[in-house]
Amino acid sequence: MQTHFSKAYLATSDGERANAILRSCVHCGLCNATCPTYQVLGDELDGPRGRIYLMKGLLEEADGGTSGPALGVAQTHLDRCLTCRACETACPSGVAYGELLEIGRATVERLARRRPMDRLMRLWLGLAVPSIRWFPRWAALGRWFRWALPKALATALPERSKGSQAPLSVPQLTGGRVLLLQGCVQRQATPATQAAAIRYLHARGLKAVVAEGESCCGGLNLHLGQTRQALDAMRRNLDALQPHLDGVAWIVSTASGCGVTVKDYGRLLEDDPKYAALAARVAAMSRDLAEVAVASPAPKDGAPRTGPRRKVAWHPPCTLQHGQRLTGIVERLLAEAGHELVPVKDAHLCCGSAGTYSVLQPELAERLRQDKLANLTAGEPDVIATANVGCQTHLGSAACPVVHWIELLTP
Ligand code: SF4
Numbered sequence: 248m249q250t251h252f253s254k255a256y257l258a259t260s261d262g263e264r265a266n267a268i269l270r271s272c273v274h275c276g277l278c279n280a281t282c283p284t285y286q287v288l289g290d291e292l293d294g295p296r297g298r299i300y301l302m303k304g305l306l307e308e309a310d311g312g313t314s315g316p317a318l319g320v321a322q323t324h325l326d327r328c329l330t331c332r333a334c335e336t337a338c339p340s341g342v343a344y345g346e347l348l349e350i351g352r353a354t355v356e357r358l359a360r361r362r363p364m365d366r367l368m369r370l371w372l373g374l375a376v377p378s379i380r381w382f383p384r385w386a387a388l389g390r391w392f393r394w395a396l397p398k399a400l401a402t403a404l405p406e407r408s409k410g411s412q413a414p415l416s417v418p419q420l421t422g423g424r425v426l427l428l429q430g431c432v433q434r435q436a437t438p439a440t441q442a443a444a445i446r447y448l449h450a451r452g453l454k455a456v457v458a459e460g461e462s463c464c465g466g467l468n469l470h471l472g473q474t475r476q477a478l479d480a481m482r483r484n485l486d487a488l489q490p491h492l493d494g495v496a497w498i499v500s501t502a503s504g505c506g507v508t509v510k511d512y513g514r515l516l517e518d519d520p521k522y523a524a525l526a527a528r529v530a531a532m533s534r535d536l537a538e539v540a541v542a543s544p545a546p547k548d549g550a551p552r553t554g555p556r557r558k559v560a561w562h563p564p565c566t567l568q569h570g571q572r573l574t575g576i577v578e579r580l581l582a583e584a585g586h587e588l589v590p591v592k593d594a595h596l597c598c599g600s601a602g603t604y605s606v607l608q609p610e611l612a613e614r615l616r617q618d619k620l621a622n623l624t625a626g627e628p629d630v631i632a633t634a635n636v637g638c639q640t641h642l643g644s645a646a647c648p649v650v651h652w653i654e655l656l657t658p
Pocket residue numbers: 271272273274275276277278279295296299334337338339340341342
């Protein structure tokens with residue numbers, strides 16, 4: 248694709264990167280076939296090829312110092328993008344769509360005039376949800392006043408969790424040592440995940456430590472186009488993780504949405520002279536729990552390996568299969584533990600959770616959720632397993648429990 252940027256813009260890191268990504272797209276359209284919003288809406292501008300074209304127009308317009316028609320159109324269609332990155336997996340030219348989207352969204356947020364309620368909602372989501380301190384209080388308040396909230400927000404609120412929200416008590420064992428990330432939303436919404444991960448690591452002789460003061464990874468702000476807030480959150484998180492890195496083999500994430508962001512810290516902070524080296528170190532040490540599980544020794548003789556055998560429908564989050572390109576590992580672990588995996592149609596498609604998407608684009612998110620649940624339950628599973636707290640809460644359904652896969656591998 249041809250681009251027309253000024254020398255001044257091309258001299259910036261965003262300009263150089265956007266130009267390289269745009270020029271790598273040959274407009275073949277193969278990516279459209281795997282795009283959930285294109286499948287639902289059937290509009291070229293709601294597919295990756297159309298969005299790439301819109302971002303080119305938006306960035307050229309912004310480079311020229313104007314904010315004209317391209318801005319409004321790009322805003323609408325970029326807002327509808329799930330950031331699922333299925334288009335990246337499908338693209339034969341290796342177009343880094345997710346990186347381009349970060350630049351496009353940040354430009355929209357800088358230039359666009361949103362309706363006051365929309366602005367307020369984005370501001371609130373970017374401040375409240377990643378806050379370890381305030382999110383539980385907001386969630387509790389929201390549950391009290393659920394009746395008064397917009398339906399999308401009321402549905403997205405996590406239920407009062409049955410597990411403990413006290414700081415994790417981690418067994419101190421001999422053997423390898425890993426730093427276990429606790430996440431921001433996950434520790435409130437699905438604490439059973441972390442408890443199961445600790446049991447699993449414990450059974451394999453791995454000593455898990457947690458970093459007090461760990462904060463949000465920054466992914467949520469990044470998806471909202473709030474780049475400055477996202478980078479600040481990453482720096483705060485790096486400050487909290489740094490004292491725990493020596494002697495640790497891996498930094499382990501049990502939520503694939505956090506893991507995909509932490510693995511990208513090196514790129515995201517490469518221009519920051521103070522944090523670039525630490526960010527690269529943390530990114531290189533980061534692993535999804537599935538990578539650690541497959542590399543860990545089996546439990547000692549006599550230790551129970553798993554709970555009861557179940558019929559499982561596996562939902563691979565986009566952040567696991569497209570973002571981290573980790574496919575087949577959890578399926579293998581579940582099968583080796585004796586669970587029966589039922590076939591699931593269109594497993595590559597997003598469930599509609601996508602961070603704050605289910606709140607900001609409720610109709611599309613609900614349509615994708617219904618389609619996903621229909622496919623997941625077609626094989627009549629006992630349980631749906633996934634790897635990210637967002638998918639788990641979004642898919643939560645009385646008909647079939649939804650758990651993190653690690654819960655099926657621990658007694
Ligand atoms: S598949 Fe890749 S090269 Fe083809 S239109 Fe999509 S992003 Fe561009």
